[in-house]
Amino acid sequence: MTTIDSDTPAVERHAFEAEVSRLLHLMVHAVYSDKDIFLRELVSNAADACEKLRYLSLADTSLLAGDDSPLAITIAGDAADGRLVVADNGIGMSHDELKDNLGTIARSGTRAFLDSLKDAKEGNQLIGQFGVGFYSAFMVAERVRVVSRKAGTAEAFAWESDGKGTFQIAPVPLDEAPVRGTRVELFLLDDAKAYAEEHTIERIVRAYSAHVPVPIRYRAEGAGETRDLADGSALWVKPKASVTPEEYREFYGHVGGMFDEPALTLHYRAEGRHEYAVLLFVPSQKPFDLFDPSRKGRVKLYVRRVFITDEAEILPGWLRFVRGVIDSEDLPLNLSREMLQKNPVLEAIGKGVTSRVLSELTRLSETDAEAFAKVWDAFGPVLKEGLYEAPDRRDDLFKVARFRTTTSGDGWRGLAEVVKDLKENQTALYYALGETREQVLSSPHLEGYKARGIEVLILTDPVDAFWVRTALGFDGKPFKSVTQGSADLDAIPLTDPAAGESADAGDVAALVTVLKDVLGNGVADVRASARLASSPVCLVASDFGLDKMAEKLMARHEGRDALSAPVLEINPRHGLIKALAAKASAGDSAVRDAAPLLLGQARILDGEAPDNPAAFAAAVADLMEKAFG
Numbered sequence: 192m193t194t195i196d197s198d199t200p201a202v203e204r205h206a207f208e209a210e211v212s213r214l215l216h217l218m219v220h221a222v223y224s225d226k227d228i229f230l231r232e233l234v235s236n237a238a239d240a241c242e243k244l245r246y247l248s249l250a251d252t253s254l255l256a257g258d259d260s261p262l263a264i265t266i267a268g269d270a271a272d273g274r275l276v277v278a279d280n281g282i283g284m285s286h287d288e289l290k291d292n293l294g295t296i297a298r299s300g301t302r303a304f305l306d307s308l309k310d311a312k313e314g315n316q317l318i319g320q321f322g323v324g325f326y327s328a329f330m331v332a333e334r335v336r337v338v339s340r341k342a343g344t345a346e347a348f349a350w351e352s353d354g355k356g357t358f359q360i361a362p363v364p365l366d367e368a369p370v371r372g373t374r375v376e377l378f379l380l381d382d383a384k385a386y387a388e389e390h391t392i393e394r395i396v397r398a399y400s401a402h403v404p405v406p407i408r409y410r411a412e413g414a415g416e417t418r419d420l421a422d423g424s425a426l427w428v429k430p431k432a433s434v435t436p437e438e439y440r441e442f443y444g445h446v447g448g449m450f451d452e453p454a455l456t457l458h459y460r461a462e463g464r465h466e467y468a469v470l471l472f473v474p475s476q477k478p479f480d481l482f483d484p485s486r487k488g489r490v491k492l493y494v495r496r497v498f499i500t501d502e503a504e505i506l507p508g509w510l511r512f513v514r515g516v517i518d519s520e521d522l523p524l525n526l527s528r529e530m531l532q533k534n535p536v537l538e539a540i541g542k543g544v545t546s547r548v549l550s551e552l553t554r555l556s557e558t559d560a561e562a563f564a565k566v567w568d569a570f571g572p573v574l575k576e577g578l579y580e581a582p583d584r585r586d587d588l589f590k591v592a593r594f595r596t597t598t599s600g601d602g603w604r605g606l607a608e609v610v611k612d613l614k615e616n617q618t619a620l621y622y623a624l625g626e627t628r629e630q631v632l633s634s635p636h637l638e639g640y641k642a643r644g645i646e647v648l649i650l651t652d653p654v655d656a657f658w659v660r661t662a663l664g665f666d667g668k669p670f671k672s673v674t675q676g677s678a679d680l681d682a683i684p685l686t687d688p689a690a691g692e693s694a695d696a697g698d699v700a701a702l703v704t705v706l707k708d709v710l711g712n713g714v715a716d717v718r719a720s721a722r723l724a725s726s727p728v729c730l731v732a733s734d735f736g737l738d739k740m741a742e743k744l745m746a747r748h749e750g751r752d753a754l755s756a757p758v759l760e761i762n763p764r765h766g767l768i769k770a771l772a773a774k775a776s777a778g779d780s781a782v783r784d785a786a787p788l789l790l791g792q793a794r795i796l797d798g799e800a801p802d803n804p805a806a807f808a809a810a811v812a813d814l815m816e817k818a819f820g
């Protein structure tokens with residue numbers, strides 16, 4: 192007979208948050224090739240925990256009480272048992288922290304991402320794009336136990352789960368817990384037992400974690416002694432010449448939580464008014480949460496080798512894809528949150544590093560167009576936010592900005608190239624805003640530009656409508672929308688001989704008068720224009736209003752209809768307009784019936800319905816009856 196000890200505290204059972212269950216399911220069923228990275232994730236967490244404690248203990252040395260051995264990570268393997276343990280004497284987790292940190296997903300971007308996944312196959316392809324974190328342990332373990340004692344407390348708890356929907360938490364006696372910090376125990380799956388072998392562990396640590404800034408040791412099961420795997424010295428303070436590309440890549444994996452190769456590595460030491468070391472990376476792959484509004488930069492701030500925070504926004508938001516470390520020699524170690532905000536030293540460092548990142552990007556764009564194109568593909572839309580947010584950086588950003596244009600095909604064009612190829616008498620850089628390249632290319636507004644061989648920038652990123660309005664121009668050439676204002680293309684010679692002769696100017700004027708009279712307030716103006724080649728009509732914005740596409744985008748953004756009346760432009764080279772102009776000039780009042788039809792057509796070409804679809808359809812039917820009846 193067994194008696195239940197009434198002192199045994201009840202084991203609590205909790206269900207994982209839905210997103211965690213999805214992530215776990217994904218992780219376990221992923222045929223994700225590189226399971227090795229689970230160890231990198233656990234080592235990263237252990238290193239973070241040590242660095243957090245190192246920082247907090249500066250203000251409160253009592254946190255180190257009980258274990259004054261150096262902060263370190265100890266990995267132990269027991270191949271016979273198939274057990275692997277990653278332990279640290281860092282900050283540790285309380286009961287509630289175990290429950291929250293290892294039961295939910297904190298980052299809203301990750302949650303949204305997981306919600307958006309349709310199936311595991313899709314997840315497989317995307318899993319490499321985000322830091323898989325603690326839960327990756329379940330790729331190799333059938334059961335995971337985390338025993339933790341938070342620094343400065345006298346209680347310890349064990350978290351345990353098989354990764355199948357629930358986890359449990361129970362208190363553990365202090366003599367079964369680390370004196371301080373966390374011990375993650377993996378009970379390895381049959382086909383993953385090799386991860387308990389010393390040489391496998393050593394290989395993975397060397398490949399992924401050799402330059403984590405906390406020492407890593409190996410301890411064979413049962414042995415008291417440990418062997419150093421990594422010395423925990425900071426890679427960024429080493430001279431550049433002594434660091435290998437592999438070391439940079441490995442450190443990038445640790446600090447950025449990414450799996451790709453960095454496109455750009457910046458390693459330097461700034462001296463002068465402020466002294467600091469910089470080791471930063473520009474990834475080559477887009478992280479999944481690049482446009483998550485809550486996504487902050489991921490640059491870690493150190494002060495004299497002590498990790499302070501990864502929440503100080505040192506670099507501007509439009510460089511939020513940059514990862515790495517900035518280590519200041521000048522800042523005080525006891526930086527409070529308030530001190531991090533509007534700190535003049537940090538601001539100066541931020542400015543200096545921003546300039547450096549931009550000049551390195553410019554250099555890459557000049558020396559390796561192909562590599563730079565990848566960076567632009569991934570981060571161009573983010574860098575363009577800088578055109579809007581940082582007018583003082585605009586000129587530098589224009590040097591690296593790349594565009595699709597009406598003549599670029601799938602290639603990228605720089606503004607300097609576009610300016611070099613301006614047509615005779617062309618005084619502006621023309622752009623077309625739209626939602627997709629196809630949509631822009633099929634717009635009638637571009638006809639007159641095409642007929643003159645003019646290259647037009649195609650702007651399809653949401654941020655484009657903002658910066659292009661505030662930017663004054665490039666190289667003395669203003670930016671001008673193809674759907675706004677008069678087209679002033681007459682001075683630029685036609686290259687397309689099929690464009691045909693224009694109608695008599697007097698006739699056109701007569702038609703314009705009739706159209707204005709009939710359409711009244713429905714249009715801001717009616718005029719003949721060189722903008723068109725094959726279409727008879729189109730709508731454009733007035734000289735002083737917003738670009739039409741920008742207005743549409745903003746109206747949609749604000750949930751209202753576009754308000755201002757457009758300008759109706761007619762093409763005096765088009766057969767229909769010529770015929771109507773001749774009739775208008777002869778005083779034929781039948782021309783009046785054509786007015787709403789022209790406006791309706793123009794709206795259809797804009798992707799909209801005519802103002803009165805029923806009347807429009809009836810009028811078309813009427814015309815067809817006359818033609819065919």
Ligand code: ADP
Nearest residue numbers: 236237240279283284292293322324325326373
């Ligand atoms: P991330 O490291 O990106 O925050 P993880 O899934 O790797 O995500 O870890 C989740 C959280 O669990 C961490 O943010 C941390 O708060 C906590 N955690 C994980 N491992 C440890 C550890 N060894 N010591 C202290 N806290 C830890």
Ligand code: MG
Nearest residue numbers: 235236324325
């Ligand atoms: Mg982590």
